[in-house]
Amino acid sequence: MKSFLLDVYSIGVSKVLMIAFGLTTSIIIARALGPEKNGIIAALLVYPSLFMSIGSLGVRQSTTYFLGKGIFTEEQIKKAITQIWLFTTVLSIGVCFILMRYFSKSGENLWLVILALLPIPFTLFNTYNSGIFLGKNEIGYFNKINWIPTFIVLIITSALVLWLSFGISGYLMALMGGPLFISCILLFKNKFINAFTFKYDWRVIKQMLSLGLIYAFALLVVNLNYKIDVILLDNLSTAFETGIYSKGVSITEYLWQIPMLLSTVVFARSAVSKDDRGFSLKVAQLLRLSFLIIGIASLVLFLLSEFIIVLMFGEAFINSVLVLNTLLPGVVLLTIFKVINMDLSGKGKPWVSLKAMVPALIINIILNIILIPEYGASGAAMASTISYSIAALLFIAFYSKETEIPIVTLISYKRSDFKPIVQLVKKFKS
Template sequence: MNSFLGDLIRVLLSNIIIILFGLLTSIITARWIGPEGNGVIAGLAIYPSLFMTIGSLGIRQSTTYFLGKGIYPEDKIKTAITQIWFVTTVISMIICYFLMTYFSKSGFNHIWVLLSLAPIPFTLFVTYNSGIFLGKNDIKTFNKVNWIPPLIILALTLILVVVFKADVSGALIAGIGGPLFMALLMLFKNDFLKSFNLNVDLKIIKSMLSLGLVYAFSLLIINLNYKADYILLDKLSSSYELGIYSKGSAITQYLWQIPMVLSTIVFARSASSKNDKEFSYKVAQLLRLSFILIGIASLILFLLSKFIIVGMYGKEFESSTVVLNYLLPGVIILTIFKVMNMDLAGKGKPYVVIKAMIPSLIINVILNVLFIPKYGAAGSALCSTISYGFAGISFLYYYSKEVDIPISEIVKFRKTDFNPIFNVINKIKKGS
């Protein structure tokens, strides 16, 4: 448990840094570009972010699983990754260009489209190869992969948007810098360059794709749940409403960093765990702790929402307050999924998520189509909360069946639940 706590502290610090850099970037784009410009950026980002879920083919997750279980050697996995990456990058760029050009309101501006597409190859390369570090439980290196790109994006946003006043184009160019730098660093610093060769091992590629495609499909359904509101706002409303929604929704993404701190470690350790059921009991404990932390943070956000939104983004984004408040209940309930899904994914069972997320996605789309034309961003936020609530509760049921632990055992609080927190506090005290 001590090594788990050590990883937890490292990931926590890394995520705090990521949140800080992300918030500062978000504040800059809000104050220098405004609601409509932010709506344009959000609209352009929808399809690359969605299609990178498909294009990633679940390779990071399957890499973590195969390396964590010791099924294939690292050098052969790396070679297979680079070969898959080359093919998927080309396909992803072509299909994504088509989607953005014909389905996004901002697709008429081909320069913006190309700038939005440019991060795809670098992001895919980083995503694929970061599974190596998770499979080896190298959380320290995995953290660097996560926080360095946001730092570079923040620095470039300051230079291009604030200093040179490059507006939407500047923000899009800044988004390229982080993934590009990390991809080059991985290429030359971690021996990935040696993995580029023509020795194709079809057995490994087939194994990674067969498991990875299940991960990819489940991740696609998950991300469609998160992005359906963006897509439908882009089609059924205005860039202004999408900009308002994007900033209110962005705050909730930072809330989810709390369970994501846990889920990163859960996934890595679940992939290499020798006693699956015992580990699932630990995950249930982490879920109960996450509920408390997310609940407290959500209450504070709700009480201070107007002050936080206007203070960070300016008076123009005051309407984002309603979006944030409507999303908070759904965010709390979906914490169930955020924590526990990584346990099943680490066990090689990503298909379970599909049972909960497809009905939730259908609910989300139907409600958004009905609510957006009349209520705009606020209506979309309410629809998302309803679908998130359904997804979280139904996933708890399926998880309970899969790991053979009663729901009452999963959700019942115990005094021992707080031992990890006390251990962290004691560790900090000893260190000081």
């Protein structure tokens, strides 16, 4: 547990930096551009961010699994990754262009569409690289891949949006800068430059994609539950309502960094664990802790929501308060899924999440279509909360069945649950 806590602490520092840089960037574009232009940005970025789920083909997860289990060597995996990356880059850009250009109101501006597409190859490359670091349990390198780009995006956004007043174009250019910088470093740091070859090992590629596609499809359905409201708002409402929603939901995304902090370590450790049930019991302990922490944080956020929204984004986003408050109950419940899903994914069972997420997604779409025309952003928030709650309750039942651990055992607090917090506090003091 000690080494586990060290990894949690390490990723925790990375997450704090990501939240700080990301939140500052979000504040800058909110105050500089206003709700309507923020809505255009949200609509432009929803397809690239969504398609990263299927476009990455689950390569990071399958890389972590095969490398962690020692099924393939690092060199075999690197060569396969470079070949898969070239294909997925072309595929991702092509599909995203069609979706943005012809299925989004914000896709009418070709220049903005092109700018929104440019980060895709570099983001994919970094995603694939991170799977190698997770498979080798090199959490420190994994952290840097995540927080350094957010810092660079903040610097470039400040220069292009605040100083040069490039508006939406400036922010989209900044989004390319961070991934591009890390990609250039990783090309040599991780010796990927030597992995590019025309000699194909179809056995490795086939096995990585056969497992990876399952991860990718599962992740696509999960992310659709998070993004479908923006897609439907873009088509059924106005850019203003989309902008209001995007800022309300952005606060919950930062709140989710707490369970995601645990999930990254859980996935990496689960992939190399020899005692599956014993590890799942540790995951259940982390679930109970994270649920408590998220619950308390959400209560504080609910009580201070108006102050926080206005302080960060300005009076123009006052309607985002209702969005945030409506989303919080669902966010708390979905913490269950966020933490324990990575355990099953690390065990090579990503398909279990589909049993919970597919019904939840269908309900989310139906409710959004009903609620958005009349209630706009707040209607989308209500649909998401109901969907998140259903997904969480279904998934814990399926997780219990897969791990053969009773639900009561999973959710019952014990005095020993709080030892990790005590240990982290002691480490921080020392």
